[in-house]
Every structure is written in C-alpha cells, then in structure tokens.
Amino acid sequence: MEFCDECGSMMKTEGDEWVCGNEECGFSKPRDAQSEQAMVTTQGQEESEVVDVSDAENKGLPTTESHCPKCDNDEAYWYMQQIRSADESETRFFICTECEHKWREDDH
Known part of the structure; x- marks a missing residue:
C-alpha cells in the first residue's frame, strides 16, 4: 500500500x-x-481457524459476587468496555455463571 x-x-x-x-x-x-x-498482501496467506469458546465453562473472564436478575444466581463473569465517549467511564458487563444472562451496570 x-x-x-x-x-x-x-x-x-x-x-x-x-x-x-x-x-x-x-x-x-x-x-x-x-x-x-x-x-505484504492478504493473497496467498493461510486462513486461520476460528475457535468458538462461547460455551466454555470458564470464559477467561474474572468472576464476582453479583445478583443475576433472571435466575437469582449470585456469581457472574464480568468485563468492562468503553461504549460511550472517552471522557465518560467504562460500562461494566456481567454474564451469569448459571444461565448466561447478560446485563450491564452504568455509572450515572
């Protein structure tokens, strides 16, 4: 290029x-x-295998004590992601370790 x-x-x-x-x-x-x-071009490069880890029991995410609004479980995986402008805080996302329900917590 x-x-x-x-x-x-x-x-x-x-x-x-x-x-x-x-x-x-x-x-x-x-x-x-x-x-x-x-x-370097993309032509002729070997394709890499995509591995789906969505069903893995340990998603590689840390866990915390958090109440699931769907099944009342008290443990969830969590991660943070910047989804708004850079001058605002990150959003915390939770995934229930039992039912895999996903919810988020925003700072207001």
Missing part, C-alpha cells in the same frame, strides 16, 4: 504509476517493482 507524499491519501495503481486517490491532489509517481514485491 502506498500513501501520497503530498496529501497523505491512499494511492492506487494505474498502469505503471501510483496515482493519489484524492482527485483534488493529482500527485502521481512511477511504480517500483522491487519495493512492491516486499509489500
């Missing part, structure tokens, strides 16, 4: 040239077969 030396936009190939993808810029430069050969 090449980026424009003038504006930083991604460039595309047109024949023997790299042409800036930003039509207002208009920058182009000749292609270099030797440097292109060193570029």
Whole structure:
C-alpha cells in the first residue's frame, strides 16, 4: 500500500504509476517493482481457524459476587468496555455463571 507524499491519501495503481486517490491532489509517481514485491498482501496467506469458546465453562473472564436478575444466581463473569465517549467511564458487563444472562451496570 502506498500513501501520497503530498496529501497523505491512499494511492492506487494505474498502469505503471501510483496515482493519489484524492482527485483534488493529482500527485502521481512511477511504480517500483522491487519495493512492491516486499509489500505484504492478504493473497496467498493461510486462513486461520476460528475457535468458538462461547460455551466454555470458564470464559477467561474474572468472576464476582453479583445478583443475576433472571435466575437469582449470585456469581457472574464480568468485563468492562468503553461504549460511550472517552471522557465518560467504562460500562461494566456481567454474564451469569448459571444461565448466561447478560446485563450491564452504568455509572450515572
């Protein structure tokens, strides 16, 4: 992948040239077969196996004492995730260790 030396936009190939993808810029430069050969592409790469661990008893998450609103169990897996703007606190998510009901707890 090449980026424009003038504006930083991604460039595309047109024949023997790299042409800036930003039509207002208009920058182009000749292609270099030797440097292109060193570029990494996704073509020809081996596919990796996706392993589903959703049914694993231990989801790799820590557990805590928390009341499940669905089955009244008192233990849940938990994790935190930023789902709002960066200046607000993270949201805590819980997954019941018994029924796998998922709920969240927000700071207000």
